[in-house]
Amino acid sequence: MDATMKPRNTGDVEKVVAWAAAEDQPLEIIGQGSKRTLGRPVQAAHVLDLSGLTGVESYEPAELVLTVKAGTPIAEVEKLVDDNGQELSFEPMDFGPLLGVTPAQGTIGGVLAANLSGPRRIKAGAARDHVLGMEAVSGRGEIFNSGGKVVKNVTGYDLPRALCGAYGTLAVATTVTLKVNPKPETSATFVLSGLDDDDGIKALCQAMGSSAEVSGAAHLPAGVNGGSSSTVLRLEGFSTSVDYRFKTLQALLGTYGTPSRLEASETGALWQTIRDVKPYAGGETPVWRLSVAPTAGPQLVASLREAFELQAYYDWSGGLVWLSCLDGSLHEAETRAAVDAVGGGHATLVRADASQRSNVPVFHPQPAPLAALSRRLKEQFDPKGILNPGKMVSGV
Known part of the structure; x- marks a missing residue:
């Protein structure tokens, strides 16, 4: 019979896992269950x-x-x-x-x-x-x-x-x-509007190479967060330092246009939106999380636009791409091929229904030597394979 076990302390956890190992009973490990649909569906009858x-x-x-x-x-x-x-x-x-x-x-x-x-x-x-x-x-x-x-x-x-x-x-x-x-005393966001993906990422990379001590660097193409595109750079610290570094960015990125400035409250809301991928919230279209070299992001997205309809935005100075497949298909082969074509990286399927997550590798397939190392690590920590089996790799 399926069972949910709710331990009260580490000793209880030890007893449950020891029982599961002795009886070859796989366990699904959850906290509040908020990320239960991340990764592949777990192949377990019991919940810890x-x-x-x-x-x-x-x-x-x-x-x-x-x-x-x-x-x-x-x-x-x-x-x-x-x-x-x-x-x-x-x-x-x-x-x-x-x-x-x-x-x-x-x-x-x-x-x-x-x-x-x-x-x-x-x-x-x-x-x-x-x-x-x-x-x-x-x-x-x-x-x-x-x-x-x-x-x-x-x-x-x-x-x-x-x-x-x-x-x-x-x-x-x-x-x-x-x-x-x-916690920093205050924050502000340096905003450049109307840049295309290539210029937006170039501006972000220039800022990251400067002395401005940027703590957030994202490019939101037109339509992602409403209106025209926004290339945004977050500055945090003492107010005098933030003001000085804002002027540093003005001088450095002046050729990209006249910037606007968001103060602390607006800055907090914007970066929470970027962090939590709110532009794609409330939908059901497949969402990929792509990690590549920052300068490769625009090329990656441009090549995928030729294959299917999508929406994408960039975080981590272009190195993290959040991509939504607007036609509802996964496009797994095209997406991973495009990642390889720009020099490699990782493509992780973040949002999809259970059947889709069961039928494709959710996490980017590892090279053979790294996969072998991962298997050995799993064998050392969990030789019976009872902890979240199948969550990351089918059958493991």
Whole structure:
């Protein structure tokens, strides 16, 4: 009989996973279930629900360190640090709007399992770069700890990096320790209007190579967010510094036109829209997340426009392309071929129905040596293959 098991602590998780390993019973690992349709449909009859593992174990604002249970809603974590004048600098995106579920329902464990990072990744790094330590239960039913609770900790293997982005297929995280950072005093957005994709990305790349310390760089073609195209650059910090760096961008990018400026409140709304892929929210068309070299983005999109009708916009200075297939077809072969043609990268199918996600590789196929390494890692952490089987690769 199908069962949902809701542990209260790490010991409960250990018991459930040990039972599942002994009985060869695959488990689907969820928090609040907000990202359940990310990846392939999981091939499991039983659900391990971590939403009961909530709460802050310790928070030391002066030390910039937070330890929290994996099932804690990310919205609660962000409010806690915000109330203390701090932030999660990797700016985790909320997949709720895109996947058609209630916004702000994700957990900190789910964020790390998917290694979710927002526009600030170009400056602050990915989610995995902010994990100091982790307690988890392997697919063998064994509790292990890695890392610690200080920023300068180099003990043992950096296992959290392996677990971040593994979508719960290697181990079940129960507690995580994160590095937090002071929240900037203010923010503003430098906006250039009316640029085509090529000029927009050129402007972004010039800005990223300057001393302006940009913390967000995106290009929204005409129609993506209403009206004409917008090439936007976010500046954060002390108000005098933001003003100075805005003038630096004015001098650097003057040939692209006269910029406009969004102040803090408008800046926050705009970058949340970009982060959470809100231009494609509420729809059912397939959505791809394409990662390529920043300068290759416009060429990639232009080649795909010749094959099918699409809408796309660019984040991470052009290196991250969010693409919606407007005709409802996946166009998997064309999309991955186009990624290879511009020098390689990754094409991940983010939104599609269950049958579509079952019939194509959702994640970009790995080269044979890397795939073999991934299999060996899976065999070491989860030899029975009971954790989220099939979530990332069919049959694994």
